[in-house]
Amino acid sequence: MTPVEIVQAQFDAYNDRDADRLASFYADDCVIADMSGTVTLQGVAAIHDRFRKTFADNPQNRAWSVNRIAVGNIVVDHEKGERSPGGDSFGIVAVYTIADGKVARLTMGR
Numbered sequence: 001m002t003p004v005e006i007v008q009a010q011f012d013a014y015n016d017r018d019a020d021r022l023a024s025f026y027a028d029d030c031v032i033a034d035m036s037g038t039v040t041l042q043g044v045a046a047i048h049d050r051f052r053k054t055f056a057d058n059p060q061n062r063a064w065s066v067n068r069i070a071v072g073n074i075v076v077d078h079e080k081g082e083r084s085p086g087g088d089s090f091g092i093v094a095v096y097t098i099a100d101g102k103v104a105r106l107t108m109g110r
Contacts, residue, residue, distance in 0.1 A: 017055035023048035027102040035109030
């Protein structure tokens with residue numbers, strides 16, 4: 001899979017609220033960080049647990065990519081999301097770094 005296909009596949013799993021499938025696209029030692037570089041989650045097990053809780057707490061949660069660019073193994077998304085249809089929406093910038101066919105790092109912020 002290309003880096004864009006990997007990001008899209010994990011995005012599709014996110015929208016299906018499938019934490020198992022979503023986690024399968026992340027490296028075992030993946031890091032999720034905020035834009036200042038502070039690590040907020042580390043390791044695929046922590047990522048899986050976080051998204052499983054997010055999906056349980058927000059069963060109608062969904063997100064979409066407003067704009068996506070890719071250069072080599074880096075994919076940058078402007079993403080929007082909402083916890084329920086017609087509910088409050090939020091936007092983030094997400095920078096995915098792909099290595100060995102998995103998301104190795106996700107840096108995001110509002």
